[in-house]
Amino acid sequence: MSQSKLVINDLHVAIDEKEIIKGLNLEIKGGEIHAIMGPNGTGKSTLSSAIMGHPKYEITSGSVTLDEEDVLEMEVDERARAGLFLAMQYPSEISGVTNADFLRSALNSRLGEGNEISLMKFIRKMDSNMEFLEMDPDMAQRYLNEGFSGGEKKRNEILQLMMLEPKIAILDEIDSGLDIDALKVVSKGINKMRGEDFGCLIITHYQRLLDYITPDVVHVMMQGRIVKTGGPELAQRLEAEGYDWIKKELGIEDETVEQEA
Numbered sequence: 001m002s003q004s005k006l007v008i009n010d011l012h013v014a015i016d017e018k019e020i021i022k023g024l025n026l027e028i029k030g031g032e033i034h035a036i037m038g039p040n041g042t043g044k045s046t047l048s049s050a051i052m053g054h055p056k057y058e059i060t061s062g063s064v065t066l067d068e069e070d071v072l073e074m075e076v077d078e079r080a081r082a083g084l085f086l087a088m089q090y091p092s093e094i095s096g097v098t099n100a101d102f103l104r105s106a107l108n109s110r111l112g113e114g115n116e117i118s119l120m121k122f123i124r125k126m127d128s129n130m131e132f133l134e135m136d137p138d139m140a141q142r143y144l145n146e147g148f149s150g151g152e153k154k155r156n157e158i159l160q161l162m163m164l165e166p167k168i169a170i171l172d173e174i175d176s177g178l179d180i181d182a183l184k185v186v187s188k189g190i191n192k193m194r195g196e197d198f199g200c201l202i203i204t205h206y207q208r209l210l211d212y213i214t215p216d217v218v219h220v221m222m223q224g225r226i227v228k229t230g231g232p233e234l235a236q237r238l239e240a241e242g243y244d245w246i247k248k249e250l251g252i253e254d255e256t257v258e259q260e261a
């Protein structure tokens with residue numbers, strides 16, 4: 001099969017009629033790892049929620065395609081089946097559904113009717129991935145994310161990623177709240193996924209994660225757009241100097257100033 005490709009073209013997204021994403025372009029191919037960095041409130045999580053079809057986020061114009069198929073026309077579950085994956089900044093808790101049951105139905109939905117994984121194979125795959133991620137086996141039978149610590153939730157998102165093997169994954173602050181050992185384990189999981197069949201967008205605030213997962217491309221997002229794109233050295237400069245230099249370079253005013261004007 002040819003390499004997958006997610007193409008976002010001139011995307012505009014509004015929440016309650018307020019425009020948050022203002023003409024965003026991005027292309028992620030299988031085999032590539034992209035990172036997006038940017039100040040709080042610039043629309044990074046909005047971008048991921050909009051791509052996954054969260055009803056609150058209204059796409060006012062632009063397009064998103066996965067392998068030339070219109071993602072925005074798909075139902076939410078179709079997007080996952082088509083091979084998109086989102087690890088949310090704040091993973092939700094689902095009471096009454098065990099982690100294992102959730103994973104199995106998500107995986108079977110991804111594989112499609114007639115291609116379901118056998119229970120034995122599923123258990124083997126889950127056990128080996130949980131071992132790889134150094135997770136307590138008890139986590140399989142707990143209700144999804146219920147009472148999970150912040151770090152446990154993030155690690156569990158990576159377990160989902162490794163089980164579902166999406167074509168394109170968006171990982172929103174997968175490193176937030178992780179201790180040093182957990183950060184290494186989570187990175188190890190993402191690096192294991194790396195390959196021609198897997199493209200990834202990592203949203204992060206810190207260079208630290210990118211020390212473990214070297215991105216091919218780093219983007220800076222400000223005020224709803226990608227304003228700068230470079231290599232890993234861009235993340236290093238942001239870590240050292242913050243965002244002011246980019247604002248100066250591009251003549252971007254602070255959002256509050258813009259609103260007052």
Ligand SMILES: Nc1ncnc2c1ncn2[C@@H]1O[C@H](COP(=O)(O)OP(=O)(O)OP(=O)(O)O)[C@@H](O)[C@H]1O
Pocket residue numbers: 015016020038039040041042043044045046047056089
């Ligand atoms: N469901 C929502 N309802 C109302 N406003 C929202 C909603 N989601 C996002 N916003 C607003 O949209 C803007 C962008 O939010 P978003 O969560 O995308 O930022 P972010 O870049 O992910 O920030 P952070 O780095 O803090 O996670 C913010 O002003 C936020 O308050």
Ligand SMILES: [Mg+2]
Pocket residue numbers: 044045046089172
């Ligand atoms: Mg966010």
